[in-house]
Amino acid sequence: xxxxxxxxxxxxxxxxxxxxxxxxxxxxxIFKEHLSARARYYIWMIGLFCFTIPWNVLIKFCKKxxxxxxxxxxxxxxxxxxxxxxxxxxxxxxxxxxTAQGGAxxxxxxxxxxxFNPEKFVEFIGYVWxxxxxxxxxxxxxxYIWFKVILIRSSRxxxxxxxxxxxxxxxNLRKIPKKIxxxxxxxxxxxxxxxxITPILVIPTKDKVREDLRLIIRHELVHFKRKDVLVKxxxxxxxxxxxxxxxxxxxILKLNRECEYSCDEEVIRKLKKNGKRRYAEVLYNAILLxxxxxxxxxxxxKNKKESIAERFRLIMSxxxxxxxxxxxxxxxxxxxxxxxxxxxxxxxxxxxxxxxxDEIDAxxxxxxxxxxxxxxxxLQMEYIDITPYLDMSKxxxxxxxxxxxxxxxxxxxxxxxxxxxxxxxxxxYELHYKGIELDGxxxxxxxxxxxxxxxxxxxxxxxxxxxxxxxxxxxxxxxxKHIYDKWAxxxxxxxxxxxxxEPDYEQIKKQxxxxxxxx
Numbered sequence: 199x200x201x202x203x204x205x206x207x208x209x210x211x212x213x214x215x216x217x218x219x220x221x222x223x224x225x226x227x228i229f230k231e232h233l234s235a236r237a238r239y240y241i242w243m244i245g246l247f248c249f250t251i252p253w254n255v256l257i258k259f260c261k262k263x264x265x266x267x268x269x270x271x272x273x274x275x276x277x278x279x280x281x282x283x284x285x286x287x288x289x290x291x292x293x294x295x296x297t298a299q300g301g302a303x304x305x306x307x308x309x310x311x312x313x314f315n316p317e318k319f320v321e322f323i324g325y326v327w328x329x330x331x332x333x334x335x336x337x338x339x340x341x342y343i344w345f346k347v348i349l350i351r352s353s354r355x356x357x358x359x360x361x362x363x364x365x366x367x368x369x370n371l372r373k374i375p376k377k378i379x380x381x382x383x384x385x386x387x388x389x390x391x392x393x394x395i396t397p398i399l400v401i402p403t404k405d406k407v408r409e410d411l412r413l414i415i416r417h418e419l420v421h422f423k424r425k426d427v428l429v430k431x432x433x434x435x436x437x438x439x440x441x442x443x444x445x446x447x448x449x450i451l452k453l454n455r456e457c458e459y460s461c462d463e464e465v466i467r468k469l470k471k472n473g474k475r476r477y478a479e480v481l482y483n484a485i486l487l488x489x490x491x492x493x494x495x496x497x498x499x500k501n502k503k504e505s506i507a508e509r510f511r512l513i514m515s516x517x518x519x520x521x522x523x524x525x526x527x528x529x530x531x532x533x534x535x536x537x538x539x540x541x542x543x544x545x546x547x548x549x550x551x552x553x554x555x556d557e558i559d560a561x562x563x564x565x566x567x568x569x570x571x572x573x574x575x576x577l578q579m580e581y582i583d584i585t586p587y588l589d590m591s592k593x594x595x596x597x598x599x600x601x602x603x604x605x606x607x608x609x610x611x612x613x614x615x616x617x618x619x620x621x622x623x624x625x626x627y628e629l630h631y632k633g634i635e636l637d638g639x640x641x642x643x644x645x646x647x648x649x650x651x652x653x654x655x656x657x658x659x660x661x662x663x664x665x666x667x668x669x670x671x672x673x674x675x676x677x678x679k680h681i682y683d684k685w686a687x688x689x690x691x692x693x694x695x696x697x698x699x700e701p702d703y704e705q706i707k708k709q710x711x712x713x714x715x716x717x
Contacts, residue, residue, distance in 0.1 A: 205324035207252060212443045215249030218540040219449045225532060226452070233529070235459035235512065241533060242453040243429065249436050249446060253541040327442065335438035346392055353381035353400055361401055364412055368419055378422055388484040391418045394428050410480045413465060420461045430454070455508075462513055478513045557675075558634055561641050564675045565666055566629065569659070572602055576656045577622055579610035589669060589676040594694040598658075598680075601691050604701045605657065611707055617714045625653045627661075639670040660686040 222245040226238055233241075356362055362380060369378070379398045389401045389411070399418055401411070421427065433450050440446040462481070466474050568587040575582040581603050588595035613620040630646040643666040649655055660682040667679040692698060 201324040201328060202321045205320070205327050208327065208439060211249055211252060212440050212446075214251070214253065214540040214543050215245070215440070215449075216443065216445045217543045218245045218248035218536055219445045221536045221539070223448075223452070225536075229529070235456055235463045237529065239453070239456035239460040241529075242449060242456055244533060244537070246433055246436060246446075246449045246453055248537065248540045249440055249443075249449075251541075330441050331438045334441045335435065338434050338438070349383060349385065349392065349400060350381075350398075352385050353383040356380040356382045356401060358382065358401065361411065361415065365399070365415060365419065368416065372419070372423055374419075374423055378419075389414050389418050391421050391427060394431060397422055397427065409476070410483075413477050413480050414484060416465050417461050420464045421457075426457055426461075429457070459509060459512055462509060466513060474513050478510050481509065481513070557636060557641075557670075561634060561643060561668055561675050562631070564668065564677065565643060565645070568677060569627075569629075572658050573624060573656065575602060575606050576609070576658075577624060579606050579613065579620075581606050586674075587677055589671065589678045592678055593697050594680065594691065595677065597691045597693060597698045600698040600701060602658070604706065605690075607701060607703060607706060608710060611710055615710075615714075615716075617710070617716075621654045623654075625650060625655055627655070627659055632663075641668045641670075641675070642666070643668065657686065657690040660690075 222241055226233070226241065230238070365378065365380060368374075379396060381398055381400045382403050383400050384403045386400060386402050387404070389399060392398050392400065399415070399422070401415065433453060437446055437450055462477070466477050469477065564587050568584060571582050571584050571587070575584075584599060584602060585595075588598065590596060590599075609620055612618060627650075628648040630648060632644040632646055633642075634644075635642045645664045645666065647659065647661050647664050649659060649661045655661075662683055665679075665681040666677055667681075668675045669678050670676075687694070
């Protein structure tokens with residue numbers, strides 16, 4: 199899979215995710231007073247992860263996807279090739295050697311001279327996106343590692359017995375099985391949680407009022423229990439993949455705020471009015487101490503006054519209430535509808551970007567070029583190179599080349615000797631595409647080849663069902679296997695598991711002479 203395809207998938211997912219974010223933003227505004235911060239947090243989490251779901255791939259696992267059904271094309275004359283194929287695949291026929299000993303017309307790619315190549319432009323933009331994503335995530339990773347190294351080096355094992363007992367009691371109460379490592383540091387002013395694989399809670403060395411310390415630590419332990427650190431890491435990865443989309447930044451901002459609000463709700467859920475006021479004061483003091491340091495990450499704020507004011511308002515106005523069953527069902531239906539709409543938009547965007555249709559066109563061009571090039575060679579009685587359409591590592595394809603060389607030579611020699619009438623008309627045949635299945639760099643095509651009865655078609659035109667298996671090699675689709683009528687296979691290619699020798703033209707001449715009674 200090349201960078202162009204990957205970038206188009208990112209564009210598809212960013213369109214679907216953007217729709218989800220816009221709808222969730224409206225829903226959050228309308229139902230803000232009826233939803234808890236925790237519910238809003240999970241809704242924004244779903245909205246953000248809509249940027250990562252390749253719906254088309256999931257649908258493909260559930261149902262085999264035949265991308266092209268019941269399409270047909272009529273190949274009626276030798277001019278069809280250059281008119282049907284696109285410029286990149288049209289044939290440029292060049293005469294090399296006009297001899298009976300294997301001289302051929304070689305099919306060369308037609309060079310389309312253009313000042314602007316859309317495919318190259320999309321590829322260039324794809325590399326710009328890739329560099330941006332790597333730089334974005336690398337910058338975040340470097341800053342995180344740098345801060346963590348400094349913090350760990352300045353930390354030591356926690357000597358505060360009260361903190362250790364309080365954390366252990368809370369973990370037992372909340373049934374948190376994994377122990378959390380506790381350190382203390384002189385360079386931070388408020389407790390903070392770092393690490394994913396080995397979570398570490400770092401508390402300040404400076405003495406604090408026990409009640410204040412208890413409230414702040416409980417806030418961090420709620421993050422620990424819900425694995426919010428992992429969510430923030432994943433959100434940064436999504437942000438890196440979609441760094442060009444401003445709605446991703448908006449969704450992450452809302453996610454982080456609702457994350458903090460939901461932790462506040464969890465801490466103050468059973469507190470009375472005085473306890474809420476105390477928690478708000480502790481929060482305010484912690485933020486003031488954090489604003490000039492990296493410790494602001496602990497509370498998810500960096501000089502955002504509007505965020506601080508909003509948190510205070512929510513803390514003081516919080517009332518513990520449960521949503522009714524009807525309200526829960528309504529919210530689930532709205533969220534599910536939004537997800538399905540996002541999936542629909544993503545599939546629609548995929549069709550608009552048309553990277554599958556481009557591949558299908560290339561596959562059809564390969565098959566049509568394969569048939570029509572053989573027919574040209576058959577009529578002109580000069581071998582035309584068909585190897586650009588074939589994977590020549592396969593025995594069957596080697597035999598196709600040998601069989602075509604023998605066929606055109608026999609026709610040419612017979613015609614030159616005037617032994618019999620040699621048909622030189624191009625009879626039309628029709629290709630009905632019954633199904634095209636794409637699976638990465640491989641494809642399977644089922645064709646119903648229809649011909650006119652009582653007409654003289656060459657032996658490589660096998661009417662009825664033809665099954666092609668193709669593989670994309672060096673950016674071009676190659677036929678790896680061709681399954682068709684067994685009688686025609688035996689008559690034309692003779693074998694698919696044993697290589698035919700190169701034609702012995704002198705022997706062929708003698709055989710034709712004998713067949714017509716010439717000694």
